[in-house]
Amino acid sequence: MLLIPCPFCGKRNESEFIYGGPVGADRPDPNAATDQEWVEYLTVMPNPLGPVQENWWHARGCGDWFTIWRDTRTHDIVEAPDGTK
Amino acid sequence: MSYDVTFQRCGISALFDLKGAVDAVEAWVGDALPDFPDRPNYRTGKDGKELFFIGRDHWLARAPLEQEVALEARLKPTDCPVDISIVRVSDTTTFFRVTGPDAGEILAIACPLDLHDSMFDAEAVTYTEVFGLKALVMRCKDGIEFGVEQSFADMIEEYLSRATA
Numbered sequence: 001m002l003l004i005p006c007p008f009c010g011k012r013n014e015s016e017f018i019y020g021g022p023v024g025a026d027r028p029d030p031n032a033a034t035d036q037e038w039v040e041y042l043t044v045m046p047n048p049l050g051p052v053q054e055n056w057w058h059a060r061g062c063g064d065w066f067t068i069w070r071d072t073r074t075h076d077i078v079e080a081p082d083g084t085k
Numbered sequence: 086m087s088y089d090v091t092f093q094r095c096g097i098s099a100l101f102d103l104k105g106a107v108d109a110v111e112a113w114v115g116d117a118l119p120d121f122p123d124r125p126n127y128r129t130g131k132d133g134k135e136l137f138f139i140g141r142d143h144w145l146a147r148a149p150l151e152q153e154v155a156l157e158a159r160l161k162p163t164d165c166p167v168d169i170s171i172v173r174v175s176d177t178t179t180f181f182r183v184t185g186p187d188a189g190e191i192l193a194i195a196c197p198l199d200l201h202d203s204m205f206d207a208e209a210v211t212y213t214e215v216f217g218l219k220a221l222v223m224r225c226k227d228g229i230e231f232g233v234e235q236s237f238a239d240m241i242e243e244y245l246s247r248a249t250a
Binding site for chain 1: 125126139140141143197198211212213214217218219
């Protein structure tokens with residue numbers, strides 16, 4: 001079980017949160033992007049062996065959305081959101 | 086196994102959900118509510134009314150149900166500026182009180198948050214989980230009080246009845 005650092009509430013149990021997926025690339029300009037770039041943006045998600053930036057929603061808490069860096073090998077949260085207590 | 090606790094289904098309270106920048110909300114509500122808490126997940130109280138700081142730019146005001154009409158007249162939710170939001174949500178939440186020597190035992194099973202006095206003091210109030218549901222948890226005299234979405238109230242009452250049987 002993870003203890004996830006919410007910037008408003010502090011460390012809370014993983015069960016209070018809903019996973020929002022990895023932080024993907026910025027949305028390219030659809031008028032300037034090639035078909036390949038557009039397909040990659042839509043379909044390719046970061047899946048590294050190591051730290052990955054993820055979105056989490058404190059659904060059963062304060063309701064904040066925030067991002068953390070989690071190491072997929074160890075589940076360690078290697079970087080908490082700014083302002084976390 | 087039975088626990089040495091008593092529980093009380095308190096029913097609903099007058100509840101108002103307030104959102105917006107703190108300065109704007111404070112300016113609108115004036116002295117109708119207690120001072121705004123300066124620490125996240127804490128509460129303030131005055132004249133039977135309480136104000137909970139439950140999220141970023143988000144507060145919940147609670148008062149006895151008989152004060153609902155007067156409080157609504159003071160807060161004027163339908164007339165408030167567009168940059169803030171005030172909504173009466175009294176009928177959305179049912180409160181329970183679990184009191185007695187084993188109240189902590191019940192909540193230790195129901196809730197993942199550490200509710201020991203040293204970690205969760207008398208003025209703390211927060212949303213967390215109780216029996217897997219989103220719940221607003223706070224201390225009360227000799228125990229813990231929590232509010233759940235009212236449609237789950239019968240289920241929670243059943244859980245608590247089994248714990249005290």
